[in-house]
Amino acid sequence: MNRLTSVLGLDLPLLQAGMGGIAGPDLCAAVSGGGAGGALALYKEPPQRVRELVRAVVASTSRPFGVNIIPEVTGPAGCRAQLRAALDELPANAFVTSFGLPDADAAHDVVRSGRVLVVQVGTLRDAQAALRLGAGVLVLQGTEAGGHLLGELPAARLLRETRARYPDAVLAVAGGVATGSDLTRVLGQGADGAMAGTLFVPAVESAAHPYYKQRVVDAAADDTVVTTRFDIGWPARPHRVLHNPLTGTAPRHPATFIATTGAGGGRWPVPRYSAAVPVAETVGRIEEMAMYCGRSCARVAGQYPAAVLVERFRRPYEAVGRTHVTSTEGGSWKKHSSR
Ligand SMILES: Cc1cc2nc3c(=O)[nH]c(=O)nc-3n(C[C@H](O)[C@H](O)[C@H](O)COP(=O)(O)O)c2cc1C
Known part of the structure; x- marks a missing residue:
């Protein structure tokens, strides 16, 4: 059982990054429809527009998806106004992803609503603060990542340090993941999953130029x-x-x-x-x-539908699961045979 898929109700331990201007309802719904966790970027959208955007996703998929906030861009009041509008419209299986730490009131609004709070951080100190705020999932952003940077460590090192400190936390890595083998690499390093942004910029459903x-x-x-x-x-x-x-x-x-x-x-x-x-x-x-x-981007090959991009993660991910099951079975068979 994978902890990230269990906590968020996904098929695959892969999250699409909220991307202001790029990740609208079409991309979000397509990613979620494919079995990963889509995210609707709220960026600087005013509350009335937030409602319309969330309704558009709800009309297109019944799978879990996230709304993405950036508290340092909206400020505390703007962030809470966006959240109020979103939480009114979101189904129970939706989640909220935050770029950086939200303030305590915003975090409380999400947690009290029963939705999982996913917080992206770039330092061990912020990981600790996010867990204190009630985050159910941490996204650890390495300096390989596209977009704004939250820390100064490469993803593998931030993961190693955070996993050592919080063995039971649900941890996804952001930065450096665009293929199924990237995903299996970070799972092997102790992550529960990954978040990808750049991979989805050229997707058919992305609003990028x-x-x-x-x-x-x-x-x-x-x-x-x-x-x-x-x-x-x-x-x-x-x-x-x-x-x-x-x-x-x-x-x-x-x-x-x-x-x-x-x-x-x-x-x-x-x-x-x-x-x-x-x-x-x-x-x-x-x-x-x-x-x-x-x-x-080195491993982003073309402009494909998001569901195709997501589907490519399935086989490598399931192969890791099979290896795990096979080795467990092998272990118990050996125990039997030695008796
Ligand atoms: C085009 C682009 C826009 C982004 N905009 C946002 C955003 O609006 N909100 C957010 O939480 N993260 C945003 N990010 C950062 C991602 O959350 C994540 O850290 C990054 O995409 C991971 O690295 P990758 O792009 O190599 O997959 C953006 C990233 C990219 C590439």
Whole structure:
């Protein structure tokens, strides 16, 4: 029995990362429909829009899925307003994933509602704090991960240290997982499962811009860089992105508008160095925008339906289960034969 699948009611111990602008109802429902844990990104969505988005997922799947909050972006009041709206609409088997620590009131709202609180952390100290807040699952983010970074340790080391301290905690790894063999590797290192983001950026159901999708498919791990450049709208946190004309040693240009994008039914200008990703409706200098991407891009092969991507994890994962059962059976057979 796998602890992550048991706690969240999944077929596979794989979670899709909430990804602002990219992981809408279509991606979330497709991932959950495939047997993994989809996540609906709430990012900066206002409460009324949160309700509409959650209803759209509920209309498409009855499998467990998560809603994803980013407390440091919304602030405590905004986070609780999003949660109130989401919790009103969420089925009982849904869960909440938080990027970084939520405050005690937000955590309490989730736990009191009976939904599992999944908290992504990047340090052992935050792992401890998340468990104190009532998290049922910890996602341990390594520095290989795409998007904003919560710590400074590679995933394997953070996992080793956290597992040593909390042998009974349910732990998933984020960063470096895009294939079934990546998943079996982290299970072998002591994780209960994994979270993947980059893998799903080019998925058919992802709302990412086609140029961005293709760049993720084409990228090697060293085409990603950690920078603090895209800080407008989400300041002071390093992030791993695909290199582009604004990263590296390029001088900082004025933050004039370089694109327009669609969100919440309206159109908005995008300044240079915005944290916003290019989505299907974005028009302008796409190649200068923040294209979050993890080192796992090296193993992201194409633009496939999310259910196909999820299904590819099944056989390697089940093979690990069979090996485990076979060796247990082998052990008991030996005991019999030696009697
Ligand atoms: C395009 C992109 C957007 C992301 N946006 C979010 C987000 O809105 N909320 C969140 O919890 N994590 C977000 N993340 C970070 C993921 O939770 C996770 O740490 C990361 O995807 C794991 O590494 P991987 O991308 O190599 O799989 C994002 C990651 C990517 C690649």
